[in-house]
Each structure stands twice: as C-alpha cells, then as structure tokens.
Amino acid sequence: MKTNLLLFLLLASIDLFSQDLYNHENSVKFGEYLYNSNQYDLAVREFERSVFLKPDDQKSYLYLFKIYRKTNAFDKAIDCYGRFSGSFRFEDMNKEFGSEYLKLLVQKSSYQEAERFVNSSLYLKENDNYRLATILLLKDWKRADNFRQGVNSTINKSLIGITAEGAAFKRKSPALAGMLSAILPGSGKAYAGRWKDGVIAFIMTSSTAFISARGFNKNPSSIYPWIMGSFAVAYYSGNIYGSAQAALKYNKKREDEWVDKTRAYILDDN
Amino acid sequence: MNRVLFILIISWLLIGRTCSCQGQIFKNIHRLDSLFEPEKKVDFTVFTRGSKNEIESTFSAMFLFYKKFISSQDIDACVFQPSCSVYAIECLHHEKNKLVAFMKISDRLMRCHGLASPKSYKIDKLTGKYSDPCED
Numbered sequence: 001m002k003t004n005l006l007l008f009l010l011l012a013s014i015d016l017f018s019q020d021l022y023n024h025e026n027s028v029k030f031g032e033y034l035y036n037s038n039q040y041d042l043a044v045r046e047f048e049r050s051v052f053l054k055p056d057d058q059k060s061y062l063y064l065f066k067i068y069r070k071t072n073a074f075d076k077a078i079d080c081y082g083r084f085s086g087s088f089r090f091e092d093m094n095k096e097f098g099s100e101y102l103k104l105l106v107q108k109s110s111y112q113e114a115e116r117f118v119n120s121s122l123y124l125k126e127n128d129n130y131r132l133a134t135i136l137l138l139k140d141w142k143r144a145d146n147f148r149q150g151v152n153s154t155i156n157k158s159l160i161g162i163t164a165e166g167a168a169f170k171r172k173s174p175a176l177a178g179m180l181s182a183i184l185p186g187s188g189k190a191y192a193g194r195w196k197d198g199v200i201a202f203i204m205t206s207s208t209a210f211i212s213a214r215g216f217n218k219n220p221s222s223i224y225p226w227i228m229g230s231f232a233v234a235y236y237s238g239n240i241y242g243s244a245q246a247a248l249k250y251n252k253k254r255e256d257e258w259v260d261k262t263r264a265y266i267l268d269d270n
Numbered sequence: 271m272n273r274v275l276f277i278l279i280i281s282w283l284l285i286g287r288t289c290s291c292q293g294q295i296f297k298n299i300h301r302l303d304s305l306f307e308p309e310k311k312v313d314f315t316v317f318t319r320g321s322k323n324e325i326e327s328t329f330s331a332m333f334l335f336y337k338k339f340i341s342s343q344d345i346d347a348c349v350f351q352p353s354c355s356v357y358a359i360e361c362l363h364h365e366k367n368k369l370v371a372f373m374k375i376s377d378r379l380m381r382c383h384g385l386a387s388p389k390s391y392k393i394d395k396l397t398g399k400y401s402d403p404c405e406d
Contacts (some may be wrong), residue, residue, distance in 0.1 A: 196385040204380050207279045214272060238376025245377070249390075249406075 024053040028060055040067045051083075051176035058084065062096055069104045077104055095123040102130060106266045111137040128153045129265075132163065138260040139255050141166030158265055162258045171251045174244035185236060188243025192250045202240045208232040313340075317359045326362055332357045349386050350402045351394040354378055360404040378402070 020026075044067055050060040061084040068077035079209030081097055084089050098121050105114040109214055117133040118124045125131070128151045136159065145167035148155060161218040172192050181188030183255025186202030189195065209232040277358075281354035313336045336355055348354050358375045365371035391400035 076370035131385065194387065194390060196383075196387060197381055200383050201380045203279065203283070207283070210279075211276065214276075234372065234376040235380060238373045238378075239380060240375030241370070242380065253390075 015108040019190075022049065023052055024057070027053065027056075031060070031063060035067065037065055040071055041154060043067055056130065058096070062100065065097065065100050065104075069100065069107060072107070074108055076106055079260045088258055090117060091120040092122060096124075098124045099130075103135075104268055106137065106263055129156050129159060132159050133262050133266050136162055136166065137266075139259065141169060156265065162261055166255075166258055169254060172246040174248035177243040177247035178240045179235035185239050189246055193244060194246050195244070197242075199237070201242070205232060207241055208235060293337040297336070314356075317356055317363075320363065325368060329362050331361060349382055349384065349400055350391075351397045352403065354382050357402070357404055364404055374404070 015218055016208055020057055027046045027050040031043050031050060032042075034043035034046060044064065047064045047067070051064070054060070061080055064080045065077045068074070071201060078088070081090075081093070081101070084097075085092075090098075102114055102117060102121075102124065103115060105111075111134065115138060115169075118127070118130050118134050128147075132144060132151070132155060135147055141163070144163045148160065148163050159221045177188035178194050179188070180191050181201075184202070185205035186198035186200070189198035189201055195223060208228050210230050212225045212228035217230060219225070272351075280340070296342050314334060318334060320329050321327040333355055341353075341355060350357065352360065352381070354375075361371040361374050365374065384399060389399070391402055394401040
C-alpha cells in the first residue's frame with residue numbers, strides 16, 4: 001500500500017506536456033523552410049495557418065505576398081495586403097510591402113503604374129535607385145540620364161551602366177534602312193546589323209534581276225524573263241520592307257535587353 | 271562571261287542552301303529521338319481553313335499541293351519555325367494588307383539560309399530552330 005502511494009506521488013509530480021507542432025512559431029519556421037526550398041504551394045498553407053493564429057503577423061503576410069507574386073497570382077497578393085492592413089492604400093505601404101508591391105507591378109509589366117507608385121509612396125520615393133529604375137523601364141533614356149546627373153546619393157552600378165548605354169544609344173532609322181535597300185538591295189539589312197542577310201538579299205535580288213534582263217534582251221517574247229522579273233520585284237520590295245523591319249527589331253532588341261536588366265535589378269530578392 | 275557568272279551564282283546559291291551544317295550540342299540530343307520514331311503526320315489543312323477570298327483560296331490550294339507532293343519528298347531544311355511555307359500561308363490569312371503579306375513572305379524567303387545569325391532570333395525549344403512567327 002505504501003509502495004503504491006509512493007509511486008502515485010512520484011508520478012503525480014512529473015509534469016506531462018503535449019507538443020503543439022502546429023503552433024504559430026512552428027508554422028512560420030516550417031513555412032520559411034518550404035519557401036526557401038521553392039515549395040510555394042505547401043508554404044502557402046503554413047503561412048495561412050500562421051496568420052490565422054496571429055492575425056497581426058506582418059512577416060507571414062509578407063511571405064504570402066511574395067509567394068502569390070512569384071506564382072503570378074497578383075490579385076491574391078493584393079488581397080493579402082488588404083487582409084493585413086485593412087485597406088488598399090498602396091502609397092501608405094511600409095518599406096517591405098512597398099518594395100514587394102513594386103516588384104509585383106514590374107513582374108506584370110505595369111511600368112507606368114510602377115513609376116507612379118514609387119513617386120507617391122511614402123517610403124520608396126526617397127529611394128533614388130527605384131526611381132531611376134522605373135524611368136529606365138519606360139525606356140526614357142534621356143530622362144533617366146538627367147535624373148542620374150541630378151542625384152547626389154549613390155546609384156547602383158548596373159543602373160548607371162544601363163542609363164549610360166541607353167543615353168548613348170543611336171537608334172537605327174527604319175526609313176533610312178528602307179531607303180538604303182531601295183538604292184542598293186541588302187545595304188539596309190547591313191545597316192540594321194544583319195550583314196549576312198544583306199549579302200544574301202543582294203545576291204538573290206541582283207541575280208534574278210540580271211537573269212530577267214538578259215532574258216528580255218535575248219528573247220523578249222518568252223515568258224521566262226517575266227517570271228524572273230516578278231521574282232526580282234518581289235525580292236526587291238520584300239528586302240525594302242524587311243530592312244525597315246530589321247531596323248525596328250534591332251532597336252527593340254537593344255532596348256529590351258536594358259529593360260530586362262532593370263527588371264532583374266528590381267526583382268532580385270537579395 | 272555572262273554564262274560563267276550565271277553558273278557561279280546558281281552554284282553558289284545551290285551550295286549555300288544544301289551545305290548549311292550545324293554542330294550538335296548535348297542539350298539538343300533529344301532531337302535525335304525523332305530518328306527512331308515514325309514521323310507524326312501533320313494536318314496542314316488547319317492552316318488553310320477559313321479562306322476569305324480568291325487569293326487566299328488559291329494560295330491555300332498551292333500550299334497544300336506543295337506540302338503533299340514537294341515538301342514531303344524533301345528534307346526538313348528550313349531554318350525557321352514555322353517553316354517558310356506555313357509562314358507564308360499564315361501571313362496571307364492574317365495580314366489584312368496582301369501587299370504587305372507578299373513583302374513579308376519575300377523577305378522571309380531571303381532570310382532563310384544557313385548563315386542566319388542566332389543573335390537575331392529566339393530559339394524554338396521544341397524544334398531547336400529559329401523562332402520567327404508571322405505576328406513578329
């Protein structure tokens with residue numbers, strides 16, 4: 001009897017705990033692991049549980065915003081901010097949400113809106129890097145260069161490089177390319193940076209024109225020179241059109257490269 | 271002299287068209303898979319449906335004839351995706367101004383050669399060819 005009583009008292013003195021694996025702290029920790037290993041669909045569940053347990057948890061809302069942005073669920077990301085702040089006043093966003101919202105706008109290529117947001121945001125309008133980047137995204141190289149020269153703070157080196165290249169960029173004129181090709185077939189393509197296409201265009205246009213002219217001289221009644229002449233006209237006109245298009249594509253390609261670099265700067269998570 | 275020049279130009283064009291050799295890189299090795307599988311039949315009539323006028327109908331018929339009796343006997347030599355014939359028929363159907371469509375087709379035929387620069391085009395992931403759709 002005494003032994004049983006002793007045993008009972010001994011056991012009663014031991015505190016027994018059950019572990020709550022799904023508490024807020026563990027949910028955030030596990031969510032971060034899932035986020036860092038790019039398992040976004042699973043991470044969402046952890047962070048949603050986390051904000052359910054602690055509705056004022058900015059960190060979890062921020063993770064949710066990031067996940068929805070990265071998975072192109074832009075409406076859900078904005079809704080997530082609405083749930084956190086209770087309003088959709090984007091200009092009042094704090095620094096963390098503000099930079100995430102800017103990334104969202106850039107990711108969905110709303111560059112005009114991105115510039116407006118940065119200029120109106122309480123916390124981002126002081127950030128000259130973001131202001132310069134949003135001007136660069138609009139391909140307004142001269143304005144970007146003027147802005148950079150008027151800024152005293154330190155600007156990111158890659159943005160300085162893009163601005164300098166953009167400001168010094170000489171656009172190829174589609175009209176000039178077309179005119180050059182009209183004078184000498186293929187020269188417009190060479191001007192637009194596609195000299196191999198230009199050589200082939202010159203050979204094809206000139207050879208068909210030459211064969212056609214020779215045919216007309218030797219046997220004007222034959223249909224053969226008419227056929228070759230038609231090819232020559234088609235190649236000639238096609239080359240003029242193609243040269244103008246090549247100049248436009250050249251301009252677009254160069255500018256898109258700088259826009260891509262600027263996007264990469266803004267969307268960089270580090 | 272003229273005859274020699276003529277022969278030289280034609281020979282150059284023929285050699286240039288047939289000797290466009292490209293090196294194989296390892297990541298494109300999956301393209302060899304097609305050697306061991308029967309070629310999938312493509313229904314080219316999908317490109318010709320919905321012809322709205324005589325020009326489109328005529329060229330659709332020519333396109334189908336070319337695909338059925340000429341292109342099917344040749345190797346897959348076009349450097350672009352879609353091929354020049356498909357590009358041409360798509361241009362004719364989608365471009366409102368037929369003159370622009372013909373100029374686009376002529377330009378495309380001149381750009382289709384073994385010297386085409388990879389810097390100027392994106393690569394089509396499925397075929398490994400240069401992507402040059404009609405809409406560009």
